[in-house]
Amino acid sequence: MKILVPIAKVPDTTSKISFTDNNTRFNPDGVTFIMNPTDEWYALVRACELKEKQGGEVVVIHVGTPDAEQIIRKALAIGADRAVRVDADPTDAYFVAAQIAAHAKAENYDLIITGKETIDYNSFQVGGMVSEMLDWPCVSLVQKLEVENGVATLRREIEGGSEIVEVKLPLVVCAQKELAEPRIPNMKGIMSARTKPLAVVPPVEVEKLTAVISYSLPEKAKQVKLIDKDNVAELIRLLHEEAKVI
Numbered sequence: 001m002k003i004l005v006p007i008a009k010v011p012d013t014t015s016k017i018s019f020t021d022n023n024t025r026f027n028p029d030g031v032t033f034i035m036n037p038t039d040e041w042y043a044l045v046r047a048c049e050l051k052e053k054q055g056g057e058v059v060v061i062h063v064g065t066p067d068a069e070q071i072i073r074k075a076l077a078i079g080a081d082r083a084v085r086v087d088a089d090p091t092d093a094y095f096v097a098a099q100i101a102a103h104a105k106a107e108n109y110d111l112i113i114t115g116k117e118t119i120d121y122n123s124f125q126v127g128g129m130v131s132e133m134l135d136w137p138c139v140s141l142v143q144k145l146e147v148e149n150g151v152a153t154l155r156r157e158i159e160g161g162s163e164i165v166e167v168k169l170p171l172v173v174c175a176q177k178e179l180a181e182p183r184i185p186n187m188k189g190i191m192s193a194r195t196k197p198l199a200v201v202p203p204v205e206v207e208k209l210t211a212v213i214s215y216s217l218p219e220k221a222k223q224v225k226l227i228d229k230d231n232v233a234e235l236i237r238l239l240h241e242e243a244k245v246i
Contacts, residue, residue, distance in 0.1 A: 001050060001051065001054055001055070001056035001057075001110045001111065001147065002056055002057050002059070002107070002108060002109050002110050002111075003047040003050065003051065003056065003057070003058050003059070003109065003110065003111045003112070003113060004059050004060075004061060004100075004103070004104055004107075004109045004111070004112045004113075005039065005043050005044045005047050005058060005059070005060045005061070005075070005080065005112075005113050005114065006039065006043075006060070006061050006062070006063075006096075006100050006112070006114045006126065006130075007035055007036065007039045007040065007043075007044065007060050007061070007062050007071065007072070007075050008035070008036040008039055008062070008064075008096075008115075008118045009033050009034075009035065009036070009062070009064055009068045009071050010033065010034060010035075010036045010118050010119050010120045011031050011032070011033060011034075011120055012031070012032040012033065012034050013119065014032070015030070015031040015032050016030065016031075017031070017217065019215045019216075022214070023214045023215050023216065024212055024213070024214055024215070025212075025215075026215065033067075033068075033071065034071065035071045035074060035075065036115055036118045036119060037115070037119060038115025038116055038117065038118075038119075038175060038176060038177075039114060039115035039118075040074075040075070040078070040115075040182070041180065041182040042115060042175040042176060042177065042178075042179040042180050042182075043113040043114050043115050043173075043175040043179070044058075044060065044075055044078055044079070044080065044113075045078065045079075045179075045180035045181065045182060045183050046113060046145055046175060046179045046180040047080075047111075047113050048078065048079035048080070048183075049180060050111075050145075050147060051079070051081075052079075054147070056110075057081045057082075058079065058080045058081050059080065059081065059082055059083065059084060059107075059109075060072065060075040060076070060080045060082075060083045060084070061083070061084045061085075061086065061099075061100055061103055062083070062084070062085050062086070063085075063086040063088060063090045063095070063096045063099045063100070063203070064085065064086070064088070064089070064090060065087070065088075065089055066085075066087075068085065069085075069198070072085060072198060073193045073194070073198075074185060074193070076189075076192075076193035076196045076198075077185035077189040077190045077192070077193035078183050078185050078189060079183070079189065080196075081196065082196055082197040082198070082199070083196070083197070083198045083199070084103060084198075084199050084200075084201060085198065085199070085200050085201070086099040086103070086201055086202075086203050087200050087201065087202055087203065088202075088203035091208060091210070092208075092209070092210045093121070093123050093125035093126050093129065094125075094129060094206065094209055094210065095203075095206050095208075096126055097125070097126045097129035097130045097133060098129075098133065098204060098206040099203055099204060099206075100112075100126070100130050101129075101130050101133035101134050102204040103201070104130070104134055105134065109170060110150075110169045110170055110171075111147070111152070111169055111170065111171055111173065112127075112130060112131075112136075112170075112171070112172045112173070113145075113172075113173045113175055114126060114127045114130070114172070114173070114174055114175065115174070115175055115176075116140060116141060116174045116175060116176045124140075124174075127140060127172055127173075127174035128140070128172075128174075130172055131172035134170070134172070136170050136171055136172050137167050137168075137171055137172070138171070138172040138173075138174065139152075139154050139156055139165060139167060139171065139172075139173055139174070140156065140174040141156045141157040141158075141174065141176050142154050142155070142156050142173050142174060142175050142176065142179055143155050143156065143157060143162065143176060143177070143178040143179055144178065144179065145173060145175075145179060147169070150168060150169050151166055151167070151168055151169070152166070152167050152168075152169060152171050152173070153165075153166050154166075154167065154173065157176070225238065
């Protein structure tokens with residue numbers, strides 16, 4: 001089985017975020033970048049588990065600039081067999097999805113597993129776009145995935161519970177928590193990652209459909225007032241006079 005896992009480079013959640021060019025560009029200075037957690041912990045690890053169980057190949061693909069090589073090598077250390085980097089600075093989710101779909105069309109993949117969303121934009125778009133471009137079915141919010149005889153059995157989260165679905169391959173899966181247990185690369189994996197193939201390819205041309213108007217930081221949290229549970233009268237007064245919600 002041949003599995004493709006798209007991986008994204010995202011800011012570490014502890015990084016201090018700022019913007020440049022009149023708040024139209026993200027400022028990477030001083031920011032620590034990591035592999036997107038749902039791509040790494042769930043999509044990539046589950047792909048490696050399926051390969052180890054059934055045989056085949058796991059390929060990771062990243063749309064980005066050369067400074068992502070350390071993140072790509074980490075994916076190889078976790079267990080991917082080879083990597084592809086599309087040499088472009090991504091502009092939006094549509095651009096990223098188009099690059100992934102173009103690569104997938106050129107190779108005979110059985111399964112694409114991506115994280116449900118990135119932790120920087122949280123847009124939840126790439127998996128669905130890739131499936132549409134390839135005309136493959138897509139199952140999102142997947143918590144369990146098994147594949148046997150060309151058929152995937154998946155458990156996915158729905159409103160108020162979960163459902164079990166069966167889908168014939170090829171298929172796009174958007175992974176979330178519970179799909180796999182995170183792995184830490186061991187020394188053997190780290191050493192082998194240095195020699196695994198990393199191909200750099202040019203991007204395909206894509207129509208630009210969106211543009212960033214501006215970025216802004218969230219408002220700082222307002223100070224909280226704590227009211228004793230027995231002082232109901234004071235709570236009502238504050239809700240009426242200060243919060244003005246009653």
